Amino acid sequence: MKFSHPLLTRLSWLALIACAGGWFQPAAARAEATPEYKLKAVYLFKMVRFVKWPTNSFPAADSPLVIGILGENPFDHELDKLMNGTVVGGRTVVVKGMATATDAKKCQAVFIPASEQANLHLHLTALRTVPVLTVGEGTEFLDDGGMVEFFVEQNKIRFNINQAQADAEGVRLDSQLLSLASTVRQAAGKKEAN
Amino acid sequence: MRFLWKLSLRRKLTAVIMLVSVSALLLACAGFIGFEYYATRKALVNDLTSLADVLGFNSHAALRFQDKTAAETTLASMQAKPNLAAASLYTPDGKLFAAWSRRPYHPAQDAATLTEGHHFEGDHLWMFKSVVHDGEKIGYVGLESDLREITERIHLLAGLMVLVLAAAVLVALWLSAKLQTVVTQPILQLAETAQLVSERKDYSLRAPQASRDEVGALIDSFNQMLAQIEQGDASLKAEIAERRTAEAKLQQLADRLEASNRELTDFAYVASHDLQEPLRKIQAFGDRLHSKFAAALGETGQDYLKRMEDAAARMQTLITDLLQFSRVTTKAQPFVPVDLNEIVRGVLSDLEVRMEQTQGVVEVEPLPEVDADAMQMRQLFQNLIGNALKFRKPEVPPVIRVSCTRHNGSLPPRFELVVTDNGIGFEQKYADRIFVIFQRLHGRGAYEGTGIGLAICKKIVERHGGSIQATSALGCGASFTISLPVKHTQGEHQP
Numbered sequence: 001m002k003f004s005h006p007l008l009t010r011l012s013w014l015a016l017i018a019c020a021g022g023w024f025q026p027a028a029a030r031a032e033a034t035p036e037y038k039l040k041a042v043y044l045f046k047m048v049r050f051v052k053w054p055t056n057s058f059p060a061a062d063s064p065l066v067i068g069i070l071g072e073n074p075f076d077h078e079l080d081k082l083m084n085g086t087v088v089g090g091r092t093v094v095v096k097g098m099a100t101a102t103d104a105k106k107c108q109a110v111f112i113p114a115s116e117q118a119n120l121h122l123h124l125t126a127l128r129t130v131p132v133l134t135v136g137e138g139t140e141f142l143d144d145g146g147m148v149e150f151f152v153e154q155n156k157i158r159f160n161i162n163q164a165q166a167d168a169e170g171v172r173l174d175s176q177l178l179s180l181a182s183t184v185r186q187a188a189g190k191k192e193a194n
Numbered sequence: 195m196r197f198l199w200k201l202s203l204r205r206k207l208t209a210v211i212m213l214v215s216v217s218a219l220l221l222a223c224a225g226f227i228g229f230e231y232y233a234t235r236k237a238l239v240n241d242l243t244s245l246a247d248v249l250g251f252n253s254h255a256a257l258r259f260q261d262k263t264a265a266e267t268t269l270a271s272m273q274a275k276p277n278l279a280a281a282s283l284y285t286p287d288g289k290l291f292a293a294w295s296r297r298p299y300h301p302a303q304d305a306a307t308l309t310e311g312h313h314f315e316g317d318h319l320w321m322f323k324s325v326v327h328d329g330e331k332i333g334y335v336g337l338e339s340d341l342r343e344i345t346e347r348i349h350l351l352a353g354l355m356v357l358v359l360a361a362a363v364l365v366a367l368w369l370s371a372k373l374q375t376v377v378t379q380p381i382l383q384l385a386e387t388a389q390l391v392s393e394r395k396d397y398s399l400r401a402p403q404a405s406r407d408e409v410g411a412l413i414d415s416f417n418q419m420l421a422q423i424e425q426g427d428a429s430l431k432a433e434i435a436e437r438r439t440a441e442a443k444l445q446q447l448a449d450r451l452e453a454s455n456r457e458l459t460d461f462a463y464v465a466s467h468d469l470q471e472p473l474r475k476i477q478a479f480g481d482r483l484h485s486k487f488a489a490a491l492g493e494t495g496q497d498y499l500k501r502m503e504d505a506a507a508r509m510q511t512l513i514t515d516l517l518q519f520s521r522v523t524t525k526a527q528p529f530v531p532v533d534l535n536e537i538v539r540g541v542l543s544d545l546e547v548r549m550e551q552t553q554g555v556v557e558v559e560p561l562p563e564v565d566a567d568a569m570q571m572r573q574l575f576q577n578l579i580g581n582a583l584k585f586r587k588p589e590v591p592p593v594i595r596v597s598c599t600r601h602n603g604s605l606p607p608r609f610e611l612v613v614t615d616n617g618i619g620f621e622q623k624y625a626d627r628i629f630v631i632f633q634r635l636h637g638r639g640a641y642e643g644t645g646i647g648l649a650i651c652k653k654i655v656e657r658h659g660g661s662i663q664a665t666s667a668l669g670c671g672a673s674f675t676i677s678l679p680v681k682h683t684q685g686e687h688q689p
Contacts, residue, residue, distance in 0.1 A: 046258045049328050088328060176255030180264050 033076040041078040050174035065091040068098040068107035071116040101126035109133040131170040211370040223355040242321045250325035257333040265292035284334040380404035397424035462520040515646040534561035554592035570654045577647040582615035611676040619666040
């Protein structure tokens, strides 16, 4: 009897590699996003549907919509799972990790997690000249020139919007999105809504 | 529509106008209300569809972010729509997400039972529509509209229609009553005139000319007809008057003729009667001359005397015949039913001797009973049968037939009596002459008689309102046809 069939041998190797890649890892054993970040991922995913970018922010007509994560990715694979194959405004959505703000300039939206708090000012200054939706955490994100900041209120994820900043960079936010925001900062002379 | 025929012209016209106008109005109203009902519902569905679209659009973010507060705020903005009873939003899997209602109200909890689109249910219109954002179905919007307002509107409209209809009926009734006279007046006047004309027989009446339409033409024709009748009537009257005058003249003439006729008859009777007296004297003295002075007269004298006596005898016969002829009128008897069979039997028994001498045969068919003067009937047949025996062929025994046929086809019905013989006959050209008094076709030597018999026959038949005709050919016998009326409606016929 012969057990060493070439196909069988190859399949066993594939299974071994797959295991090593974490495909069959038990959930507890993996580095998993917290419930808070799961929700934030959903919000981020939904938010891009209510944003319009100037056409020149995409290299080509069929270019994907790129969401960049600066620094450490707190969503783990959560955002990837959500975005998998999603089409927003006729473009497939791609999630990419970004090392520097300069890299992130090519994105349409950038999430700056709280872990990048130290470099926040730098990042935002770098992104100020391009139409990139900047989403961050904490109550000072807008003060530093961010556009959308998530915060937790009564165990719920809420967000504030700096419409003046978005307008200045050519990122247009849907009024319905604005209406869902806790506060909306508008350009000087304009009344602050909510 | 049968009942219409029984109505008068006025009512008929009114009924027709009313029927037409009311049906037209009813149809128009029904059509209008139907259209209004349909159009309102369609408009409502359209409104609700766009409202659902707007509401769905405005709820994109609320549905995406599952923000119930925002959704309820959006739904509450529906407050401004007065007819909207309730609005609700559902998650893509059909779970109720947010709801708003004008009154305490429980919308359908599970949208899975609903189908997309709209449906009417009693006083409500339901609308259920999916909300699509960026090519993805993110939920459903449900709307419920209150139809009470449009139902009330339709009811109000229907009520208004009833009022309009009632008012229109009244106006139409009034108008038709006023306007129908345009049509009926000339016709009624025409009818009235026609009735007056027939009642009074006054053809000088004319129907008043009212309009220039077909009725006007009818009235024209009617008046023309009246004029023609009037004219005809006048000429007819003139003709009648003319005829009456002519008739009177004719009567006068007839009277005069009758008088002169009677005079003539009287004269003939008197003359013949009076002529006999001197004749008898001639004969009497002739006799005496013959018996007492025959020897004295000599041979020549006796010859003269004999000639004189012969002439006197002939004159005697002539006078007797003339008297007999005139007696047809002077000694006439009133008409009574007479059995002709009996009459002919009597005649035959009178002629028995002559029939034996001549070996004659008389065949008599059954004869009818007629209204007549019995004596004259007897004389008639006596003369005819006697003539037949007299004018026989020398070596041939006479055969005489008497027959009768009834002619109901002629007016009045007549009996046709025919006496036929096999005698010597006569030429047809003398058929009229033989009936003239004292006219003879043969010399005195051949056949005796004065030629009065057929004249008397003619006179008798004419007195009975009939006629007599003779047909014959020389040597072929003769046939005498007497036509007599079956009944005499008016007295005696004047000859």
